[in-house]
Amino acid sequence: MAYVVTQSCCSDASCVVACPVNCIHPAPGEPGFAEAEMVFIDAGTCVGCGACVTACPVGAIVPDTRLREDQRPFVDLAAEYYDVFPHRDRTPVALVPRQRRLRRPGPFRVAVVGAGPAGLYAADELLRHPEVEVEVFERLDVPHGLARFGVAADHVETRRVARLFDQITAQPGLRLHLGVEVGRDVTHEELETRFDAVVHATGAPADRRLGVPGDQLPGVLGATALAEWSNAHPARRDLALQVAPAAGGRAVVVGAGNVALDAARLLVGPLVGAREVLVLGRRGVDAAAFTTPELVGLAGLADASRPDPVDVVLEAGPAPGDGVRARLLAELATRTPVPGRPRVVLRFDAPVAEVTGDDRACGVRLVDGSLLEADLVVGAIGQDWAPVVHDRGRVRPGVYVTGWAKRGPSGFLGTNKSCAQKTVAALLDDLDAGPGPALPVPAGPPRRVRALLTGRSPR
Numbered sequence: 001m002a003y004v005v006t007q008s009c010c011s012d013a014s015c016v017v018a019c020p021v022n023c024i025h026p027a028p029g030e031p032g033f034a035e036a037e038m039v040f041i042d043a044g045t046c047v048g049c050g051a052c053v054t055a056c057p058v059g060a061i062v063p064d065t066r067l068r069e070d071q072r073p074f075v076d077l078a079a080e081y082y083d084v085f086p087h088r089d090r091t092p093v094a095l096v097p098r099q100r101r102l103r104r105p106g107p108f109r110v111a112v113v114g115a116g117p118a119g120l121y122a123a124d125e126l127l128r129h130p131e132v133e134v135e136v137f138e139r140l141d142v143p144h145g146l147a148r149f150g151v152a153a154d155h156v157e158t159r160r161v162a163r164l165f166d167q168i169t170a171q172p173g174l175r176l177h178l179g180v181e182v183g184r185d186v187t188h189e190e191l192e193t194r195f196d197a198v199v200h201a202t203g204a205p206a207d208r209r210l211g212v213p214g215d216q217l218p219g220v221l222g223a224t225a226l227a228e229w230s231n232a233h234p235a236r237r238d239l240a241l242q243v244a245p246a247a248g249g250r251a252v253v254v255g256a257g258n259v260a261l262d263a264a265r266l267l268v269g270p271l272v273g274a275r276e277v278l279v280l281g282r283r284g285v286d287a288a289a290f291t292t293p294e295l296v297g298l299a300g301l302a303d304a305s306r307p308d309p310v311d312v313v314l315e316a317g318p319a320p321g322d323g324v325r326a327r328l329l330a331e332l333a334t335r336t337p338v339p340g341r342p343r344v345v346l347r348f349d350a351p352v353a354e355v356t357g358d359d360r361a362c363g364v365r366l367v368d369g370s371l372l373e374a375d376l377v378v379g380a381i382g383q384d385w386a387p388v389v390h391d392r393g394r395v396r397p398g399v400y401v402t403g404w405a406k407r408g409p410s411g412f413l414g415t416n417k418s419c420a421q422k423t424v425a426a427l428l429d430d431l432d433a434g435p436g437p438a439l440p441v442p443a444g445p446p447r448r449v450r451a452l453l454t455g456r457s458p459r
């Protein structure tokens, strides 16, 4: 028996470190790590010990004997990877990186702004050092950020990552301030003068607007806002009215990334109940930004053994190539929808020129002039993001950035772990270098921060 990594892989590489026979790749330090869509278990070398299953924070690893039919393409994806990267020279030991130790005794206090995956992975890295205490500031009343509000509700396994984040926040060296917004309840400067270092992990602020006439009409939503609404984000309650007309109707999703597929599954699922969801890619199918694991997941919606199967159809010629992805796309292009079933239609070479409607969106007009009626228009074209100038996460000594705020809105949950490791390495270098003209010495004891907040944020 061998194990197989499935679609909810978060790429944080915990499994790689746990594996005693080094059969999971790409591993940290190998080409492709952090850019690969997932990690792969080499079926020929896996000894079936299950150490990776225990380590995986999102329950993505299953024995090949227990794969569902719609998960079978993951066996082929792994085989395809090892055909190209055979990894014959494996060292048969777990890859346990040597733990760095600080040269200066501390104690050091670090403020982390944002309790999403980026901030909590950074806190976890910092807390490997007993000399470091961490205070995390989160503007919402609950932690976990995108892992709570951005992960699709039907990605049940991925949502198990909450357990990992709960373990991180339960560590004795961490103090979590919920309902505290930096910039409103406390200023960045106040943090900077009270902590040895401040790490900003505030993500990317908002869905990018479509940038075409009509994109501000009611009935036009961003995909992240839609996901947040579906996950009961306190600031999104009023979206229910905007989403309601899509029930039993048609929604258009603009964009062809993983977020677009998340939105399509959500819209056609039980929470919204759209009859048809049209996903529009502005370029050809071969340029689609969604990953193969997510395409496998979408295609599996049509599985007739599911309680509510959904047809998934590709309105395009197949993408070139002969790998798992090309074969899957070719198969989707030949599917015939079952009358009466809800469906997701993938259409490419379909750039949008305008959202149509007077006081509410009623469709989109494509650049080729064709009109598509819709009860809801969802933009899934990425996030607004202002790049921050940094060097390995260091904005300047004492101030750091990690996660989407650092590298832009890309990557999987676990990508934030390797991102945080790099930022924390730069921070530790500065702590080791000691105070100087650049690295400020914090003023006052920790209780000063609490006193500061008590006076300002009643929550």
Ligand code: NAP
Pocket (backbone or CB within 6 Å): 210, 211, 254, 255, 256, 257, 258, 259, 260, 262, 281, 282, 283, 287, 288, 289, 290, 291, 294, 351, 352, 380, 381, 382, 383, 409, 410, 411, 412
């Ligand atoms: P993305 O992968 O960058 O995809 C954005 C899509 O929007 C692309 O198809 C892009 O087309 C299109 N687009 C951009 N500007 C456009 C415009 N003006 N008009 C029309 N289309 C436009 O971004 P994302 O889907 O928001 O995902 C962000 C990151 O989160 C990705 O790394 C993704 O993998 C990750 N994520 C992962 C999961 C998962 O693993 N389950 C789930 C959600 C998100 P072009 O290619 O033509 O620019």
